[in-house]
Amino acid sequence: MEGRRPTATPCCSKVGMKRGPWTADEDEVLASFVRREGEGRWRTLPKRAGLLRCGKSCRLRWLNYLRPSIKRGPIAPDEEDLILRLHRLLGNRWALIAGRIPGRTDNEIKNYWNTHLTKKLIKQGIDPRTHKPLPSSTDHGSPAQLVSCHPATDRDSMPQEMGAGSSEAIAIRNDRCGYFHGLDPHHDDVAWQNCNVFTTDGDQMPACYGVEDGGKGTDACTDDVFSALFDSFVNEDMFNTNCSQDGNTNEDDNNMTPQVEMIDPMDSGLDLEGLLEDVFTTPVDLDEGIPAQCKDHAGK
DNA sequence: AATTTCTCCAACCGCGTTGTG
DNA sequence: ACACAACGCGGTTGGAGAAAT
Numbered sequence: 001m002e003g004r005r006p007t008a009t010p011c012c013s014k015v016g017m018k019r020g021p022w023t024a025d026e027d028e029v030l031a032s033f034v035r036r037e038g039e040g041r042w043r044t045l046p047k048r049a050g051l052l053r054c055g056k057s058c059r060l061r062w063l064n065y066l067r068p069s070i071k072r073g074p075i076a077p078d079e080e081d082l083i084l085r086l087h088r089l090l091g092n093r094w095a096l097i098a099g100r101i102p103g104r105t106d107n108e109i110k111n112y113w114n115t116h117l118t119k120k121l122i123k124q125g126i127d128p129r130t131h132k133p134l135p136s137s138t139d140h141g142s143p144a145q146l147v148s149c150h151p152a153t154d155r156d157s158m159p160q161e162m163g164a165g166s167s168e169a170i171a172i173r174n175d176r177c178g179y180f181h182g183l184d185p186h187h188d189d190v191a192w193q194n195c196n197v198f199t200t201d202g203d204q205m206p207a208c209y210g211v212e213d214g215g216k217g218t219d220a221c222t223d224d225v226f227s228a229l230f231d232s233f234v235n236e237d238m239f240n241t242n243c244s245q246d247g248n249t250n251e252d253d254n255n256m257t258p259q260v261e262m263i264d265p266m267d268s269g270l271d272l273e274g275l276l277e278d279v280f281t282t283p284v285d286l287d288e289g290i291p292a293q294c295k296d297h298a299g300k
Numbered sequence: 301a302a303t304t305t306c307t308c309c310a311a312c313c314g315c316g317t318t319g320t321g
Numbered sequence: 322a323c324a325c326a327a328c329g330c331g332g333t334t335g336g337a338g339a340a341a342t
Contacts (some may be wrong), residue, residue: 021310021336043327059328060311095330111309129335 018052022061026051031066064105071103075112082119083109088131111194 043053
């Protein structure tokens with residue numbers, strides 16, 4: 001973009017630095033240099049490589065476009081599904097999300113989210129920021145004190161155009177259940193007992209949140225717990241299985257406003273990144289790092 | 301065909317975090 | 322403990338092309 005407006009404080013104040021779209025020649029210079037010298041030292045890279053770009057620009061170009069592992073082309077449905085689940089779990093942690101979707105960059109996912117998925121969710125009556133039903137699409141009714149949030153509960157209340165198994169549908173179900181209610185009571189009893197019920201007044205907080213143990217609560221969460229948690233987010237089939245195994249139904253669910261403490265993992269003091277790193281011990285490469293269910297789901 | 305509006309996405313910026321001396 | 326540099330991330334911008342009028 002040659003015509004990008006100049007700013008008062010450009011990232012690189014050096015006069016003579018080139019900005020805007022990269023040319024094929026620049027790409028070639030950068031790519032061959034990074035292949036030769038490796039990533040890093042971006043600040044000095046332009047000089048060493050003979051590019052009239054700032055280091056930041058070089059880094060971005062490499063990471064978002066030139067890296068050999070970049071997958072081009074449209075986002076596949078399974079990738080979209082994974083993005084939705086991960087966003088629900090992680091929020092706008094684009095880099096973290098991208099790290100779980102091989103070949104996709106944080107920028108690409110962010111763009112896709114902003115241009116496609118937000119609209120899609122809004123169209124389906126879901127707030128893309130919170131993954132909760134939009135106010136206009138919810139009917140606030142009876143004050144439930146305790147919510148036993150079993151996914152099957154909401155199945156019948158899904159919007160018609162939304163398949164019960166769709167990620168959007170799951171998003172709604174999970175919204176009514178709190179972040180951790182994707183946990184499978186059949187899969188991990190301890191995790192379920194720790195996390196399945198909590199109230200608005202915090203009478204019983206799940207140990208996972210680290211509230212009751214002086215902030216060291218993440219220690220109380222085993223890898224198994226978070227594997228189960230994460231599996232439940234990324235594995236639709238498992239989730240549906242849970243639903244079918246759970247006989248709980250509530251015909252008035254549409255009217256139920258769950259008084260669940262919707263704890264934002266980002267604000268809970270829970271080190272999700274660290275925990276995710278534990279769940280996926282190897283970086284980026286899904287074939288190695290992502291549980292089988294997830295791998296299947298991503299079709300990688 | 302010309303013009304306007306909309307959509308997409310590459311690139312930029314500012315700020316927070318991490319590393320180093 | 323502090324300062325500084327480098328890196329990395331998320332939010333935002335604006336040009337190009339597509340679609341609508």
